[in-house]
Amino acid sequence: MIESPSTIPALQVRDLKKTYKIKGSTPDKVALKGINLDVARGSFFGLLGPNGAGKSTLINIIAGLVNKTSGEVRICGYDTEKDMRAARSAVGVVPQELNLDAFFTPREVMEFQAGLYGVPKSKRRTDEILEAMGLGDKADVYARTLSGGMRRRLLVAKAMVHSPDVLILDEPTAGVDIELRQQLWTYIRKLNEGGTTIILTTHYLEEAEELCDTIAIINHGAVVACEPTDSLLGKLDMKNVCLLLGHEIAEVPENLKKFNATLSHGRKINISFRPSETEMAKILKAVTDDQLDVIDLTTEEPDLEDAFLQMTSGK
Template sequence: MPAISFQSVSKTYASSRQQKTQGGNGLRALDDVSFDIEEGEFFGLLGPNGAGKTSLISILAGLSRPTAGRVNVRGYDVHTHYAQARRQLGIVPQELVFDPFFNVRETLRIQSGYFGIANNEAWIDELLQSLGLADKATANLRQLSGGMKRRVLVAQALVHKPPVIVLDEPTAGVDVELRQTLWQFVARLNKQGSTVLLTTHYLEEAEALCNRIAMLKKGQLIALNRTSELLKSAASNVLRFKTDGNLPWALAQHARITGRIVQLPARDAGEVEQLLASLREAGVAIEDVEMRKADLEDVFIDLMAGEQTPLEVAR
């Protein structure tokens, strides 16, 4: 039995009154999405803004109903068996949501009470210690920084020891220390048997942590495979250099450019030679030239740009 099962899930949001008057059909955020996440997996759900990730997580959490399809959590339908399904889940949302009238420990005690858990102090203490919140236990949430509030959200999601953990952009806008602390703790829980579903725009995190990855584009599933297999689909090497010049159009349309840094796919030594020759002929001065292996970001960009056909869905 999978930890999470998305079965032909579609979601269409109602049109505005004007669109309805003009015969609009609404916004189709998800289009027949199906995949399973197995018990104990560290699974990544990736896609650009507007791809449907938030809609899928909202349906999983029971906050939104699908237009079609079903979602099960460890065998419980998220709507017909909401209470049982919700007990299986610990969800860390994107938004910072907190009650300003309580301190950190009180917040975690109240969250424990929502799940009928009494005498939860030992686990609360472990969460506070593991997430670097021990010295903030008596601090009011209004006094905490954004990063500390994010840690409290993680602790709230884990306070009832859920077997399935959903992390929706958990490290967005936080410092390096929190990222390291969070991933060390979550990786430990995963090794102990917890299933983890991660959405993130930091693709190096997904590459390092996730055993298997699904990618959404415009509400459709376009890739589902082991991380290692996705990486094999990319160009074997990437030529990386710095320049102040403008690339020839033929190269620029394939380049990933960040400020002065340019990265171009190159499958073999012969292609590297061709790229360097084209740059010389165009009079583009380059420096700090190096080669690196293609990473998950290269795969992601190619798929989202439509430069590759969607990868075969493998389970």
Template sequence: MGSSAISKGAAVPTPEYAINIKGLTKKYKPQGKAPGKLALDNVDLAIPRGSLFGLLGPNGAGKSTMINIMAGLVLKTTGSVEIWGTDIDEHPRNAKASIGIVPQELNIDPFFTPEELMNIHAGMYGVRKKDRRTEEILKSVGLWDKRDAYARTLSGGMRRRMLIGKAMVHNPPILVLDEPTAGVDIELRQQLWENVVELNKRGTTILLTTHYLEEAEELCDEIAIINHGTVVAHDDKKKLLGRLDAKTLKLSVREDLSEAPEALAKFKPSLKKESDGLTYITISYKPSEVTAGDIITATTGANLSIVDVSTEETDLEDIFLQLTSQAAA
């Protein structure tokens, strides 16, 4: 991605990490009778350049506080934050020029058109008229045909896309999306993600916060989970999904069973008789202790006729629930 209009002087070398956070702590002071709050507790987080990175956590976990510190809207208590190799304290203007943030709130002036809003926002970043990419960006977010419509007439999904367009006007190498599909219907959500994936393919680093775990699982290549202001997990998505030692095996057999045969009892199966005349056996097991082959061998050894076998793998929701419940304990 090109450098922003705000950047001055020698170009910053391309960094290994788009965002590099070390020891980040934020303590909110007591307000009246309300006690102080530790929103972020010594957070370390390195987000690789070019990644589509998911930051997950329940409400109040510290995600928005972290993003607001990056944006310069909240002052940190201790620690350091580098954005595209630039420390936010030493060179705040250049750090801000390297990041575009799409907030949760639909904060768009209703009395301007998308084209006007794009040009106004570009002007705020010092982008010269000849360097503005208004048409290109509005086309990329599917709003070029609405360029002359007042923002108040746009649907919620269109306004979301407008926010993404505004965040891109200064050509930042990093785009932060804070719950971008909250309240958006399935079709528009899919369109938004197509735009995001395309931006990432072009080289933009994407930092995504979302409550839709299936989206993070489908889109992100690296994921961190934050809870109570602490990063409780951070890994490559595939490695993260492999951390939970649990799988489920489902078998259907021809025999009419009221209880599990002795050979299967040790696996603590659940049995269910269906209208198709088959008995369905469900067994949850730990791959570190038992293999699916062991269970199938025991089933055939009990003289059961297996009709079908299926397995359920760990998904991101399982990991999320396990890690956040551990942190809460």
């Protein structure tokens, strides 16, 4: 049975390993320990991990910039070694490094890149993409005169000249101010809604939580989690309840002490607990039994930072 192009994952990684050979008596550096990933077409996929986890090595192998030690990588079904040309045409990569020719203007950068990918002049979208990146008024100035944030946006624009099926963004908003970051994400979301698969690495965990439908966490060269964002957060067994009292008290009431509640500013009681071990109803009963004058109650669910720390600490 021939597989439909729409059912072929945007990215398939199978048992991918990378070891950097070190001269002398220093042990070789194992960067990837057998990575397996499937990224569905049209997904907004987050690839997270601490510094040195192997994210950049993985991205550079996908982009064809680093040779793998073993394993297989396919982009839209194309093997990155056997079908190198087709695989590289299917992907656009925005690197962390600001690697731009200082004496090219943004328009020249875009036109040169489009020429490398064989994009006919009639199908080039140079002005449209530059405008979307907030660089329309800088199209004809030298790249060396652009700020760091503008150069990073130019890298994003450069990666999109050939309308790739897969766009990999490696820390795309580092050094970009909030307003321009929002402008960038508005455009990236539109690309994703139009069918472009987005793979994002970022240290802004709130960005990943808001944007990504699926998240993989890599630590020490191995995938320690890969699942839908909501499912990932749902597995975190922690919750916080904050009680605001109508008047100050001197200490935590007796019934709440067994929940390890803490008191701050005389009027605020915080309780952190595991829902799998403690029912919220029991906490509320303790509040009632202590006859507390509660004027407000808020709860906080775990966020992606909690998941990230839980899955990468001590491993």
